[in-house]
Amino acid sequence: MSTAHVLLGFLAERPKHGYELKKEHDHRLAGAKPLAYGQVYATLQRLERDGLAEVAETQQEGGPERTLYAITDSGRAELEQWLNTVEPSAPYVASPLFARVAVAGKAADGYLLRQREAHLARMRELTAEKASGAPAQVLAADYALQHLDADLRWIETALARMKEDSNA
Amino acid sequence: MRSSPLRDRAARASQLLLHCLAGVVRPKSGEVVLDGRRIDTLAEAELTRLRRENFGVVFQFGELVPELTAVENVALPMLFNRHGRQEAMTAAAQWLARLEVSDCAEQRTGELSGGQRQRVAVARALVTGPRVVFADEPTGALDTLGGEQVMSALLDAARASRTAVVLVTHDNRVAAYADREIALRDGAVLAGVHR
Incomplete structure (x- = not known):
């Protein structure tokens, strides 16, 4: 499963910051391994680098800096494609x-x-x-x-x- | 409350065991004990009375009396136990309400959906306040969600009235509702797992 696509999907609703995305991931994908903060921020940076998400706003109200991320048009296109891709049935079965x-x-x-x-x-x-x-x-x-x-x-x-x- | 599903690939052995436990069939060997009292050696009349007062049964297809309405079906075990008609009908109506099938009270059982029929059967099994309910594939004729609703209704009601449930099922997802499992294979106990 692609964490990048899942986070893109959450960003498609409205701009969000990393902490909110982590909470949302762990709630909506109940049963999945909770996402580490490090992984959230690494994924967001990768999405930004690839032009799929961008920084919408940097907030600082006394506490630590919080970056609000938003999805871009190419991010929406990428998300749409992922949502409609049929997952190939695994050619090998191993457990x-x-x-x-x-x-x-x-x-x-x-x-x-x-x-x-x-x-x-x-x-x-x-x-x-x-x-x-x-x-x-x-x-x-x-x-x-x-x-x-x-x-x-x-x-x-x-x-x-x-x-x-x-x-x- | 403890619930134990009895399981066997060829359902027959587990059904036979269920009938032995419920005092319907007398085992050729072994003992059936309820609350420290051996019941498989009781005289027929006494066994019948014990069954009526202590046991409730839910079958795969409900096995309701088709000539009667849902509420009359539920009242039936009370009437057998010599309660007055008014008292029996009141208790039956309350149980139908607890299982959220009050709407069906006046319908004959042929008009009910599979899920409604099983809820009525659960009400009928519990109306006398039995010590044990025996359930033989109670969700076997239902789809996944319908089965889930009947299992929850059965176990919630049994838990609230402190009634033990003995389930026969070949469905692992139904077995997972129980606190304890006794697995049968080829007529013998394969594994008993305690919580």
Whole structure:
């Protein structure tokens, strides 16, 4: 995912400063890793360098200097293009979970059961969070839940195949 | 409250176990204990009474009585427990309100949507204030959001009335509502995970 495009998207609404962008990122992309301030400012400088955003105003009211950034016309064009680009389906599927099973083969069944429990425990946490979550958090929790569920269903299929193979 | 989903790839074993726990089927071996009291050896009449007073059931398709209205369906377990008709109908109406299906009270169950039917079934399971509700794939016939609403309604209501829920499901997302899981595979307990 491109942090630059996400920040451009937030700037398209109105000019904002770095602190506000960080807060907005962490709220609207609930479930994603929180953005570090350093990364926000590095990204804004890169957007400015590429002509996609510009400094609209520098405020200083007693406290530290705050720079207000605005999106440019070419920034809007770039954002529009990104929003409409279909993400290519990944040509390779790799995960540490799958790699362990590929290496261990049938000996992976004990590991798979423990992995299954860990995933289900996380699903329980997410389900509980959803009950009291804001809409952005519910959407993020749904996304995480359905991905964990996909892993769980694969684990169950893998265990069934291992059993079938050992019976054959 | 504790909720435990019982799970099996071939739903049959978990359903059989649910029926044993609910006192519908007597197990060939093993014991069924409720609050320290063995129930699988009780005489039929006593077991029936215990079931009526302590257990509620929610099935996948609601299994409501089609000739009756929603509110009459919910009142039915109260009438079986020899409460007066007025008292039963009042309690039923209150439960329909708690589950946000008061609008459907006078409709026959055939006119209800799947989600409404399951809410009525939840109300019927809880109206007698049971100790345990057994739910067999309660969201199996619903779409994702409909299922989510029924699960929340069931668990919120059960929590408020301090009723334990035993769920049978093959859906991990439904299982994730429970505090504890007992997984079955090929008829045997695979893993029991405590919170």
